[in-house]
Amino acid sequence: MNAIMNCIAVLVTLVWCFSWICAKHHHHNQEKDKVLKYLLEPPVYAEVTACRGHMAILPCMMMIKPAHYRVKWTKIEPLKTGVQNIVLITTGHEDKKYGSLGPRASLLRAHSLDVSLRLTDLELEDDGSYRCELINGIEDENVxxxxxxxxxxxxxxxxxGRYRFTFFNAQEACAEQDATLATHKQLYRAWTEGLDWCNAGWLNDGTVHYPILHPRPACGGGLLPGIRSYGPRHRAQEQFDAFCFTSTTKGSVFYIPGPLNFVEAEHACRKEGAGLARVGQIYSSWKFQMLDRCDGGWLQDGSVRFPIINPRERCGGVTELGIRSFGYPSKSSRLYGVYCYR
Structure with a gap:
């Protein structure tokens, strides 16, 4: 009798889940299939790529200009909890700007039907999805x-050491290294580009993940390659590492040979009108300026690292390009040079 009741319960659950998925899918298709009357679908593709510090134009065009309308630009992902990130609202005659993005936002207005959003001096946190919404009385549509x-x-x-950051510690640690906590999309893209890391780390939405290209016993064993997830974790009580995201910088990183201890390294950079490079800055110079150096050097956080673009035998024999780390040696050690940022 119990077995029959259990089977019935499972069937009811499956039917409910199937109905919910179908309803959600139907609603999604309705939204997707909605015919636009006033706005044009994004031309060619709906993704714009730009670097930090540069300008980006997010396209939005009207096919018809209603007599009375409003266009509202909103950042919809990633969204800060409990906050609607309105960027700009225009009536066609007057523009109002909102939030931290507002001062850097304006409409392109290349012609009378153009309501594209122009963002200047891009910051790391500007990454994400934006909605261009036209409101005409009770009608509204968006791209x-x-x-x-x-x-x-x-x-x-x-x-x-390993796993010492709460979510809030991780946010601060990334910020101190000229970075921000990565989004899941950014981590996924990094994984497709070769990031393979066995330690779990916080992302900007409070979830914890780690990317694996080469499964091994200590990293999930025989599971397939992919982004392993611990899901949402308690932000104030649980501790992990962090996955940080950075972009181009206005300055550049350069190397001063040693041997220097940490204090001597600080003085050496200051003498050149520079400061100790942050971890995000050395990653940025490696990624965008092709910084390639086989010598370990001090960084601002007390770690010693070096950037490799062209792997070779005398650089540890590792075949992959990347940033190599010696960890956090004693600051009194006089074994390394220093990476400075100016």
């Missing part, structure tokens, strides 16, 4: 454009 800040994701852990 979605994605802005992708071109950059690099890097794993980061505390000087005190």
């Amino acid at each position: 979605i454009i994605t802005l992708r800040i071109e950059g690099v994701v890097f794993p980061y852990q505390s000087q005190r």
Whole structure:
């Protein structure tokens, strides 16, 4: 009798789930198939790529200009909890700007039907999806454009060792290294570009993941390659590493030979009108300026690293390009040079 009741319960659950999925799919198709009357679908593709510090134009065109209308630009993903990230609203005669993006936002207005959004001095946090919504009385329709800040994701852990960051610690740690917590999309793209890391780290939505290209016993064993997920975790109580994201910088990283201890390294950079490079800055220079150096050097956080574009035998014999790390040696060690940023 119990077995029959259990089977019935399972069947009811399956039917409910199937109905919910169908309803969601139907609703999604209705939204997707909605015929636009006033706005044009995004031309060619709906993703714009730009670098930090540069300008981006998110296209939005009207086919017809209603007599009375409003166009509202909103950042919809990633969205800060409990906040509607309105960027700009225009009536065609007056533009109002909102939030931290507002001062850097304006409409392109290349012609009378153009309501494309122009963003200047792009920041890491500008990455995400934006909605251009036309409101005409009770009618409204919208198109979605994605802005992708071109950059690099890097794993980061505390000087005190593995898994020492709460979510809030991870946010601060990335910010201190000229970066921000990565999004899931950024981590996924980094995985497709070769990121393989066995330690789990926080992402910007409070979830924890790690990317695996080459499965091994310590990293999920025989599971297939992919992004392994721990799901949402308690932001204040649980501790992991961090996955940080950075982009191009206005300055550049250069190397001063040693041997220097940490204090001597600081003085050496200052003498050149520079400061110790941050981890995000060395990753940026490696990614965008092809920085390639086989010498370990101090960084601002007390770690010692070196960037490799062309792997060779005398650089540890590792076959993959990347940023190599010696961890956090004693700051009194006089074995390394220094990477400075200016």
